[in-house]
Amino acid sequence: MLKTVEEIKAAIEAAIPGAGVEFVPNPGPAAEHSLLLRPESAVAVAKFLRDDAELAFDYLSNVTGVDWPDKEIVEKVKAMRITTKTVDGVEQQVEETVEETRKRIEPGCLEAVYHLYSVAKKHGPLVIRMRTENRTDRVTLPSLTPIWRGAEFQEREVFDLYGIVFAGHPDLRRILMWEEFKDHPMRKDFVEPDDYEYEPTAHDHVLKRAQAHPAAVVASGSQRWRDEGIR
Amino acid sequence: MSSGVQTKPEQLEGWNRPPVIAPEGEGELLEVAMGPHHPSTHGVFRMDVTLDGERVIGLKPVFGYLHRNHEKIAEQTSYLASMPYTDRLDYFCSLTNNWAYALAVEKLAGLDAPERAQYIRVILAELTRIQNHASAVGFLLQDMGASGTPLMYAFREREKILDLFEQLTGARMMCNFMRFGGCRVDATAGWLDGARKMVAGLPNFVDEFEALLSTNEILMARTQGVGVLKPDLAVNTGVSGPMLRASGVDYDLRKVDHYGIYDRFQFRVPLGEHGDIYDRYMVRVLEMRESIRILEQALKDVPAGPVMDPKAKSRGFRPKPGEAYGRIEAPKGELGFYLISDGTPNPYRYRVRPPSLINLTILEDMCLGHDVADVVLIFGSVDIVLGEVDR
């Protein structure tokens, strides 16, 4: 019988001291909780998960990326403030509570998610994830392809579409987009190229974008029906 | 990243990479681009093959000719609107794609399909498996040079199955039939009778198909001992489906995951012994037989009742925040959908685990050392559909 995610976490920490595995709960009905690995120890932990006789996660099913952009959080905070007030002609220092709105930016990250199963023991899934430090320049994570070769194409895909660089991957090239392509299309802030040629039924955001594009022939088909008086 | 992560680019384990084959004798190596419009690639796909005479000493698959970023499209539309797009992943098996997606969303939202819908799903999935395996074998033989006959026999049966799909779902290939918490329409008694009649004729077809092929000396000469895949390597490379079972690994998600109502049916999991092309052919033929067994059992007693979960609603569907990974045993292998919901009508993350793509990870290893003509066969035995590989 498969251990719970908490038990697996304890087993990892017993086997690899200082692994620093974090438990990430899943609030949904599926309740597939996951373990967040530290990039430094991820390869060792993955090797343990695969080779441990009881866990035996020998089958890497799915590898994917998730983009968590920087989030601006607006919150109201109560703060104590010392103000100078004139009370009865005497200047006094008075403490008062003020509510102020603070904006802070929660830094985003790119996440790689791995779904592990065991073919030998027929259990699973165990979800493990790793996070990059930010989304711009510090986007390196260790590759798990040397542990499970099933990750080879999937990590290439994550690199291609999300821009996570997998250190230790034997052949890290773009896989679905062409070599000269610059951006990473699955990121949430990816801007689609503005190349509408013809959009006869444009509405909502497509209409706005198509109209902004000088070469677009927006709703010209409908226009033609109208012009020719067919409708 | 910080210095701790810098794993060296060298391998941790040697067997984890394709072996390096040295060219024999003198003479130049030849680089051949097989594809993207080669008839044996079943679509637009390219293999950059390095040849030493006739011998393959390197093979790099090149993908992306059919890439349309299905995942991005799905993240920009509602959950329901992605359903017809899943038809177009593996366009041979739209119904199993529908089921995998419906299963993942049901897991995400905590829905369950009613009894009758479960039966209809199993019937449709097994019919899909039969037509997929029949045509996969047909295409493999076509690649081998058996110009048309086995493929046409397979397609003749496939037509009958597609007619059933059309009567029930309205479309032959792009069925768009399953919904979150059930099926779109109910099967009529007449349809079930038609399906029973069709399934009754299937064993005869498989017998004929086997009489035509299984003992054929040319087929055996071309396929036995070619493209061997060892079981431990198959598991490590994430190979799934008939490919994995042909290598002798007993791993069928219908038995392992207990999804749907497969526990109620008696069926065996055919396993290969050698992991070569012939075993893959044989496993597919035997799986067809097992699918017929499941169909006979499932069609016997389809319970009455609704086909949709009353809790499910098609419009304004917003699952609670969370994530889920749902997978099924599709004809090509393990088809999984990984979904993250943030409580909005659109999925925050939508990922397809394409069995066709991941089964190709091992293509180079299987082809090394063989002749160019064998590459075509080994590739054909993997059974891929480019709509799913490139997404």
Add this chain to the structure above:
Amino acid sequence: MLGEGILKGMAETAKNFFGSYVSKERLTTVEYPEERVPAAENARAFPFLVYDGPDWQAGLRCVSCQICEKECPPKCILIEKSKDKKPDYVGKPQFYPVRFDIDLSVCMSCQICVEVCPFDAIKMNTEFALATDDRFGGLLFSREKLAKSNEYYHSIHPTEAAEVDARLAEEKAKVEAKAKAAAEAAAAKAAVSASPAEGGN
């Protein structure tokens, strides 16, 4: 014996070849343009708009609610809502589409518009041979081209159309009964309110 398998296979092909002259099971093809397999009743190709009665403009069931426009996965529907209202099949004033375009070159025949339509106004046609030489607009169908009579709908999907008709008739009856009941109640109320006034005098 070497070649036994091949001979067995040849026997199989011979069986199928000669069998195709006698058995319908072995000859499943038809000579397409001359001969056609009748379409399955559920078969779907592209959407059309249903209208009741003889005049398509007056009888269009669509009330321009724009749900199909929102739900359409490839966004191939374009609807412009009318400013004024006209009565629908139960006599309730409703908006109607002044423009209803479907770009059939984008449409992928998924039937989601049919599923989400609360008014049974859009249905799937079985006509599939729509090839045209005009790349722009040749497959952009306007209201007029999309409108098909209820009789046509009955001719292509008889069972489904009968169900829809029964449902619409029921709704109409319900609305009429409700209106009648409301009228009666109003009359009764008027009578009741009238009598104390008399008593007060």
